[in-house]
Amino acid sequence: MIRHTFCRTIKQARTLCLAMLALLLMGQTQALAAASINDIRMWTAPDHTRLVFDLSQKINYELFRLHNPERIVLDLKKTRMNAKTSKLELPDPVLLSIRHGKQRSGTTRIVLDVKDGVSPRSFLLKKGNGKPNRLVIDLMPKQKQVVKSKQQQPKIKQHDIIIAVDAGHGGEDPGAIGPHKLYEKKITLGIAKALAKLIDAQPGMKAVLIRKGDYFVKLRNRVKKVRAAGADMMISIHADSVKQHHVKGASVYTLSESGATPDRVAAALAAKENASDLVGGVMPEQEVSDPFIRNILGDMAKRDGLDSSEMFANLVLGQLKNGFPVKYGKPKHARFAVLTALEIPSVLVEVDYISNPERERLLNTPSHQQNLAKAMFNATKTYFTRLGRLKKHEQRIHTVHRGESLWSIAKTYGVSVSSILKLNGLKQQALKVGQRLRLPQS
Ligand SMILES: [Zn+2]
Numbered sequence: 001m002i003r004h005t006f007c008r009t010i011k012q013a014r015t016l017c018l019a020m021l022a023l024l025l026m027g028q029t030q031a032l033a034a035a036s037i038n039d040i041r042m043w044t045a046p047d048h049t050r051l052v053f054d055l056s057q058k059i060n061y062e063l064f065r066l067h068n069p070e071r072i073v074l075d076l077k078k079t080r081m082n083a084k085t086s087k088l089e090l091p092d093p094v095l096l097s098i099r100h101g102k103q104r105s106g107t108t109r110i111v112l113d114v115k116d117g118v119s120p121r122s123f124l125l126k127k128g129n130g131k132p133n134r135l136v137i138d139l140m141p142k143q144k145q146v147v148k149s150k151q152q153q154p155k156i157k158q159h160d161i162i163i164a165v166d167a168g169h170g171g172e173d174p175g176a177i178g179p180h181k182l183y184e185k186k187i188t189l190g191i192a193k194a195l196a197k198l199i200d201a202q203p204g205m206k207a208v209l210i211r212k213g214d215y216f217v218k219l220r221n222r223v224k225k226v227r228a229a230g231a232d233m234m235i236s237i238h239a240d241s242v243k244q245h246h247v248k249g250a251s252v253y254t255l256s257e258s259g260a261t262p263d264r265v266a267a268a269l270a271a272k273e274n275a276s277d278l279v280g281g282v283m284p285e286q287e288v289s290d291p292f293i294r295n296i297l298g299d300m301a302k303r304d305g306l307d308s309s310e311m312f313a314n315l316v317l318g319q320l321k322n323g324f325p326v327k328y329g330k331p332k333h334a335r336f337a338v339l340t341a342l343e344i345p346s347v348l349v350e351v352d353y354i355s356n357p358e359r360e361r362l363l364n365t366p367s368h369q370q371n372l373a374k375a376m377f378n379a380t381k382t383y384f385t386r387l388g389r390l391k392k393h394e395q396r397i398h399t400v401h402r403g404e405s406l407w408s409i410a411k412t413y414g415v416s417v418s419s420i421l422k423l424n425g426l427k428q429q430a431l432k433v434g435q436r437l438r439l440p441q442s
Pocket residue numbers: 168169175176184238239273
């Protein structure tokens with residue numbers, strides 16, 4: 001009896017040993033199949049610098065800080081480095097340099113030399129939306145930002161009409177990509193900057209650019225920025241893409257009311273635009289406590305926002321019809337996350353189809369971007385003139401910047417050189433930096 005039990009125990013132990021050996025072998029195979037770091041990108045935003053590492057598979061990593069000098073160290077377990085860190089344009093406002101080395105354990109150690117007071121945040125993004133597994137490191141300069149935003153505030157006069165201009169996508173999120181590899185994020189920024197310039201030259205109006213460079217701003221932060229700016233209106237600029245390359249034309253969208261018949265085309269587009277956060281990279285748990293999207297269409301005060309959005313959307317379409325192909329003649333509606341600043345008129349303009357090679361070429365030209373901006377600007381002017389908030393014939397003023405000529409200024413505002421000369425009583429074309437020029441109505 002005792003012997004029998006003993007035998008059984010031996011048998012069990014042997015099975016257990018074999019199982020353990022198998023597990024050990026499996027572990028070893030996994031150790032051999034190291035993940036590779038295939039690419040690295042850097043995006044410099046005003047409030048942080050983002051580093052993104054493309055990974056061949058999910059990894060484990062550790063992050064820690066070292067002081068004197070300030071460093072942030074990343075240990076990427078069981079990885080090998082295939083990316084070139086030398087391609088990054090350094091130093092950046094927070095990141096001074098980057099170096100890496102392989103450790104005996106198979107860990108790739110990446111050392112970031114950073115400025116004093118920089119705080120890091122890091123997270124992994126799962127594969128999806130055409131992007132591989134990624135490791136995201138955000139480096140944030142804490143103190144500086146507060147001082148800066150305080151300095152920026154007095155520039156806006158209290159009675160100015162503030163227009164929030166939102167260039168779609170940016171940074172990790174390229175948006176739609178044209179057949180010749182033109183990125184939506186590039187042309188939306190070009191048009192947004194041109195529009196902001198036109199708005200700023202209009203007395204009584206002031207533009208706030210929600211994104212100023214090639215970096216990602218998550219959708220809800222865009223809404224927050226619109227609100228923080230105290231904006232009276234929001235225009236979000238995008239370019240659409242479809243499989244059929246011949247499709248062209250602009251369309252204008254507003255937020256749909258709850259209970260309205262869903263528009264399937266618009267809903268599909270909204271889903272595509274709302275996926276921006278997944279591509280651009282938002283730390284997953286960050287989203288949970290954010291109240292904006294859940295308050296969508298919450299109260300009666302927002303009702304007026306919807307009506308005025310519709311009115312403004314029609315004005316934009318009317319302007320676009322003058323010089324551009326238009327895909328849908330009436331405003332369309334869907335639940336766009338970026339349009340949730342509902343108490344003000346908010347529209348999303350898809351200026352054209354970047355998937356159409358001919359339109360893609362046009363969208364990339366500054367003059368075409370300028371003309372699109374002009375159409376949107378005219379619509380804002382009409383809107384606020386109708387509301388009685390903007391005087392009809394108020395003079396526009398342009399302050400001359402370095403590198404500008406009378407010719408370039410005339411082109412920007414769509415007026416002639418001779419009309420500027422005449423209005424300002426100028427006899428010669430030479431300009432001084434800081435000189436204020438009155439501009440004729442175009
Ligand atoms: Zn877009």
